[in-house]
Amino acid sequence: MKDNNTKLVAKEKKATIDITKKEPIDKVKKIAKESATVVMGKVAESSKEQSAKKVNISKKQKIERTRELMKKYNITSVVMISLVLFICSFIIAAQLNTVGNTDIITQGMREAELLTELQKANNKYEELKEEYEKSQIIVDEYRADASSNDLLISSMTTLLERAEILAGLVKVKGQGVVITLADSTDTNIPVEAGLVHDTDLMAIVNELRAAGAEAISVNGQRIISTTAIRCVGPTIQINEVKVASPFHIKAIGDAKYLESALNIKNGIVDNFKVYGINVEVKTDNNITIDKYDNTLTLKYASEVK
């Protein structure tokens, strides 16, 4: 037994010497102290000897552990762990941010929860509606008050004029373009392809509107918001009036802009020319466009109040 112990102590001392080569002085001191206590413990009692041995072994382990930790804390591992921690905290923060910003989390909700959520939304809707109605009444009062105001009346009349021009209810004049479209006279092109179709007119009207035309008419028929252009047998029906080739399309707007919009390379005019349709685009500084002839009646649509 004693022999064994001395051997152990010797072994341990060897280990401590090994450590002293690398560890700082205070650690060496510590280890020396420990070994001293251990030796003393062994010299003393056999019962204490056992516990001291245990402590001794754990200490040894600890020293080894610290050594290994020292090895582990090199730069690459620090960088890797930092990266991992960064990703972790970054994603957690982003998730918290996202979930916090989302008002209603419907996913994973039960039917009852969704129902209460719906009830809440409905209540809110009712509240807002009431609020809106109240403010609407106030607006109406203001309107009634302001009807005596001259400034308001003049501004209202200008608004009304604008609305009438846009609706096509008045005759208008201004700069713009005049387009003449006629069926093809080229015998090499099939008759069907060389005709001006309703789609052609629609395309040209669409193009003009896209280019900012403010008033358009086709053979005297004002194009308004309810105008339909459709094929009716050999003729085309616009505003329930039949028109036929040649078509004279007048458009008021920025003349240069309108003309270039139509004459653009591979644009609508080039497209017509492929089919042999005779197209002519002229700018004019003084175009007059007639008003919409029929009466405008509304049967179904009414303002929401």
Add this chain to the structure above:
Amino acid sequence: MKKTVITLIFAIVIVFGFIFGSNLEIPYKYTAYIAVAILAFLDSLFGGIVSNMKNEFNMTVFVSGFFVNALIAIFLVYLGQKLNVDIYLAAVIVFTTRLFTNLSIIRRLIIENIEENKKNKKA
């Protein structure tokens, strides 16, 4: 490098992560994926701490586990959505169970350490 310096670096990195992350908003439909990924991250983190305390820490195992676990968890969520079964619940249960186990191991190790220190002082 000293231990305190390293701890400081880690703390700074975490703070920066939070700062950058809180400026980012994930599209809502991806939050289910990210939630499970976060659980996987935490699981690997605590697993790493435990292995470090037990002196079995391996950098490659730790880093690969960190990413692979998260990817598998995300894949499970995706698969669950395709099959209309909440498979992600399995991932959630596994990760949380392991989290608790790891936490209890950490707790035990710390307590053992403290008791040992006390004994040593007495001796």
